[in-house]
Amino acid sequence: MQKVYGDDFFEQVYQVVRLVPKGRVTSYGAIAAYLGAKGSSRLVGYAMNAAHAQKPKVPAHRVVNRNGQLTGKHHFATPSQMQELLEKEKVKVENDRVVDFAKRFWDPMKELAL
DNA sequence: TTCGTGACAGACC
C-alpha cells in the first residue's frame, strides 16, 4: 500500500537506459545516482530484472556494474546474448567485461545533465 | 504486514 513511487522508479530506470546511445555503456550506480537514489544501485539492477518484460525493448545489455562486468548476462535470454549485443554495438567485451569501459562509460548525470 | 532477497557499491577490517 501507499506505493507513492511504485513502479514509477522502474520506469525512470528504463527511461535512462533507453537513452543510452549505441556503443555506450553505463553503470547501475550512475543511473541510481541520476535518479537521486545514489547508493541504491541494487534497485537499478532489480529494475532491470523486469526490464525484459517491458514492451519498449530496454537495452539492459548496456548496463553493467562499476567494474564494467556483465554481471547480469545470465538474466538474458542467453548468457551470450548480452555480450553479443554489446559487440553488435561495437563494444568489445572480453572475459565478460567491457573493454575500455572508462571510455565507453556513459554518465546520464553528465550527458543528460542538468 | 513482516521477512528475505537482489543484474551493486562503498565502507570497514
Add this chain to the structure above:
DNA sequence: AGGTCTGCCACGA
C-alpha cells in the same frame, strides 16, 4: 591490497 559486511529501496511470498 584484498576479502567481508552492511546499506540502499523495492518487490515477492
